[in-house]
Structure formats: structure tokens, C-alpha cells
Amino acid sequence: MSTKLPSLIFLASFSMVTAFPAVAQNLYKYRNHEGVTVISSVMPSDLVNQGYTVLDKNGRIAEIVPPSMTSAQKVQLDHLEKQREKQARQDEMDKELLVLYGSxxxxxxxxxxxxxxxxxxxxxxxxxxxxxxxxxxxxxxxxxxxxxxxxxxxxxxxxxxxxxxxxxxxxxxxxxxxxxxxxxxxxxxxxxxxxxNRNISLESIPAVSRDQVEGQWRIREDVAIDWNLDPSGSFDSFYQELGSYATEKNFGTWQLTNNQIILMIDKKENKDSLGGQTSRRVAEERRIQIINTTESELQILMDGKEVSLNRS
The missing domain is CATH 1.10.287 (Helix Hairpins)
Known part of the structure; x- marks a missing residue:
């Protein structure tokens, strides 16, 4: 009986094993029960919930598995998310409030x-x-x-x-x-x-006299504003967003009380972006808080924002 066949089978088996290199195994980095960092080829099942890092054959991070949250942590996270959403809604409402009103x-x-x-x-x-x-x-x-x-x-x-x-x-x-x-x-x-507006200490603002705010004021920034506060007590104003053809003119009387300019509007004239014009009688009152005034500048709180008008 020939003894060559077993030898051939052995050689074939050996050549198949050596033809394919061993598959590289990932490593796991975690902390054991004593808090010591361990790198091992085996991830203990009882430590999976605390989180771990998977390393490739070159020691680079292949994946980070975060710790599993407890029921109490999930409830707390859900509460925090709802608080963030509530605060975001409040911030948006506050922003709109300050844009719409001056006081x-x-x-x-x-x-x-x-x-x-x-x-x-x-x-x-x-x-x-x-x-x-x-x-x-x-x-x-x-x-x-x-x-x-x-x-x-x-x-x-x-x-x-x-x-x-x-x-x-x-x-x-x-x-x-x-x-x-x-x-x-x-x-x-x-x-x-x-x-x-609690951070604006209005009590610390020096008293403003009527002759300090009388006259013509203007601003040319995001909007164009012209005020004419006549010494007689009448006023007229012009408003236009820069880049827009729409304008608004107001007419009426004004007075100064407790560092507030009170505009009593009895007539409005509007022109839309297409050139159409309207004029109507109204009965509106608008209070504008003065923050500071100099001979050439009038700082006011309008639409929730500080605005500086220059004397023209």
C-alpha cells in the first residue's frame, strides 16, 4: 500500500492554512470593576452597559459605545429636552415682544x-x-x-x-x-x-427737559426715521425700511412726561411698495422711553431696542 496519499493530504491541508492569514481581531477598551482601564480581546458581558471603546488592529478607535442609560437617567434627559424646547419658545416670544412694543x-x-x-x-x-x-x-x-x-x-x-x-x-x-x-x-x-428690561436702570437717567428733545432728529441705518418735534407741541414723523419703497408718515401732537416722549397720533399716511397711497384719521398713543440725550444725539428705547437719533 502506498504511503504517498496521506503525505499529499497533509501537504494540501498545510498549504490551505498558510495561504490565508489569520483575521485580525478587534480589541476592547473598558474599565473593570476596580476602575482600571483594560484593553482586551474579550469584552466582559457584565460591563457592556457601562460603555466601551472598540479598537482596530492598529490601535485606532473604530467605535465608541456609550454607557446605557438607566430609567431615571432617561426620565431626566427627557425632562431636560422639554425644558430646552420650552426655553427656546420663550426666547422666541421674548424677541417678538421686544420688536412689537417699546414699553x-x-x-x-x-x-x-x-x-x-x-x-x-x-x-x-x-x-x-x-x-x-x-x-x-x-x-x-x-x-x-x-x-x-x-x-x-x-x-x-x-x-x-x-x-x-x-x-x-x-x-x-x-x-x-x-x-x-x-x-x-x-x-x-x-x-x-x-x-x-430690568437691566436698564431708568431711575439713574437724568431728568430730560423739553427743550433738549425739541427739533428735528433722524437716523439712517436699517431704517430711515425722521422726527420733527415742534416746540408748539405738534409733530410729524417719517419711517421707511431701507431698500423698500413703502413709507409711513404720522402726524399729531407730542409731550414729555417722566423721560418719556408721548406721541399722540391723529393722522397716518401710508404708501405701499407699488406706489399706492392711503390717508386716514386715527387715535393712537405711543410712549417712547428716553435713555440719554445730548445736544446732538437722542438715545431712545424703541421696539425693544436702543436707537440713537442724530439732530439734523
Missing amino acids: ADEILAVMNRKLGELDLKLKELGNLQVITENNIQVKQRQIEKAGDKAPDYLQEELDNLNAQSLDYEKRAKGLKEEQTLLKEQHTASAARFKKL
């Missing part, structure tokens, strides 16, 4: 104006309700007088009047709820505005 008094003035508009609507609804109730009584008397001979259309008219009366009541209730919400929102906004 807390202005916010309350807007509130009172809107409440007045709602009062007028309530009064109109009240008048319509009185008229409707009178018509209901007339229609009821007509039906009672006709008795069994009352035509169907009288009852239909009565039903329509009753439905109309209920609609007026519903609308009046909605307007009253709107008033309540309006008061809550604007009162809270005024308080928030004061808090946002």
Missing part, C-alpha cells in the same frame, strides 16, 4: 384699545338682541291672536327669530371670553416686558 405702557394701551373695540361690538350685538326680542314678542302675539288659524309661516318666522337670538347670545359670550383672554395675555406681556 409696558404701550402694551397696556394696545390692550385698552382692543378692549374698547370689543366693547363696541358687544354694544352692537346688544342692540340687535333688543330688536330681535321685540320682534319675537310681536310674532308671539300674532300667533296667539290667530289661534288655530295661525299660518305656518308665522311659526317659521318665530323659530328663525329665536335661532337668531341664540346666535347673538353665543357671539356675545365669545366676545366676553375674548376680552378676558386679552386682558390676561396683555397684562402678562406687560409684566414680562418690564422683567426683560
